[in-house]
Amino acid sequence: MESNMNKSLALKRLLQSSEVSYAMEAHNGVSAKIVEEAGFPLVWASGLTISTSLGHRDCNEISWTNFCDQIEYMVDTTSTPILIDGDTGFGNFNNVRQLIIKLCKYNVAGVCIEDKTFPKTNSLLSYNQNLAPIEEFCGKIKAAKDTQSNSHFCVIARTEAFISGDGLREALDRAYAYKDAGADAILVHSKKNTIEEIELFCDHWDHSIPLVIVPTNYSSTPPDQYKKLGISLVIWANHLLRASIVAMRKIAKKIAKEKLIQIPNNDLVSIEDVFDLTNEKELRSAEKKYLAYDCLTS
Ligand code: SPV
Numbered sequence: 001m002e003s004n005m006n007k008s009l010a011l012k013r014l015l016q017s018s019e020v021s022y023a024m025e026a027h028n029g030v031s032a033k034i035v036e037e038a039g040f041p042l043v044w045a046s047g048l049t050i051s052t053s054l055g056h057r058d059c060n061e062i063s064w065t066n067f068c069d070q071i072e073y074m075v076d077t078t079s080t081p082i083l084i085d086g087d088t089g090f091g092n093f094n095n096v097r098q099l100i101i102k103l104c105k106y107n108v109a110g111v112c113i114e115d116k117t118f119p120k121t122n123s124l125l126s127y128n129q130n131l132a133p134i135e136e137f138c139g140k141i142k143a144a145k146d147t148q149s150n151s152h153f154c155v156i157a158r159t160e161a162f163i164s165g166d167g168l169r170e171a172l173d174r175a176y177a178y179k180d181a182g183a184d185a186i187l188v189h190s191k192k193n194t195i196e197e198i199e200l201f202c203d204h205w206d207h208s209i210p211l212v213i214v215p216t217n218y219s220s221t222p223p224d225q226y227k228k229l230g231i232s233l234v235i236w237a238n239h240l241l242r243a244s245i246v247a248m249r250k251i252a253k254k255i256a257k258e259k260l261i262q263i264p265n266n267d268l269v270s271i272e273d274v275f276d277l278t279n280e281k282e283l284r285s286a287e288k289k290y291l292a293y294d295c296l297t298s
């Protein structure tokens with residue numbers, strides 16, 4: 001329970017800090033571990049990359065419990081706070097409540113829910129970007145805040161008003177309504193190739209609660225720009241999955257062609273490194289402590 005409180009509190013502090021924080025995507029236990037190793041203060045459990053890593057599309061094709069199973073593996077392998085991509089909450093306010101109960105049990109730091117209709121379509125696609133009515137989404141935020149069993153658990157409300165083409169006025173109206181409904185922060189999403197929509201939003205928003213962005217399509221924005229705009233958290237939402245696909249394709253093609261393994265050391269981690277990622281050494285020392293002497297093998 002104590003670590004649950006601390007992880008949510010850590011996320012709350014990141015959000016409320018005057019410094020910009022960065023989160024990196026993970027989609028399973030080992031990628032979460034790698035995010036932690038790299039020193040990120042926060043893991044983003046991405047709906048897109050979790051679905052893709054399971055061979056599915058990012059449109060609620062996998063069930064919410066399949067999704068939560070992946071979260072459980074990430075929690076088991078890391079101590080870094082995890083922010084969950086809760087999509088639209090997997091249904092109505094009641095599905096949101098079930099999700100929050102589960103996530104609080106799993107020790108995650110917070111959830112981000114988005115104001116589209118269920119089933120959702122990934123925001124970077126050009127079709128089916130339909131917004132839910134504001135009142136309905138406010139009900140989901142309230143339901144989430146009323147359900148959380150950890151007082152510091154963060155509920156981030158994500159508006160897709162730019163993604164749906166509804167523009168600045170709609171984005172602002174929604175952000176203020178979500179703040180009033182109890183959201184701890186606002187994620188404003190844009191799929192433009194420049195930061196222009198976010199800049200516009202920041203110029204008109206009163207910054208009364210923290211702002212989060214996902215700059216997948218405007219990722220070359222200089223970092224000092226984020227600070228100038230008053231952004232609290234930047235999420236690199238899909239980069240470990242994309243990097244791993246490059247690496248896997250390259251190695252698979254090479255081995256399929258050459259029929260023997262002649263791969264430079266820096267293109268494959270050692271088997272020792274694989275064992276280290278799951279802390280094999282800990283098991284060995286636990287065996288020495290707990291296994292009967294004659295069960296131990298050298
Ligand atoms: C995700 O990582 O699943 C996100 C960000 O929600 S985006 O893919 O841009 O919708």
Ligand code: MG
Pocket residue numbers: 046047048085087
């Ligand atoms: Mg998503």
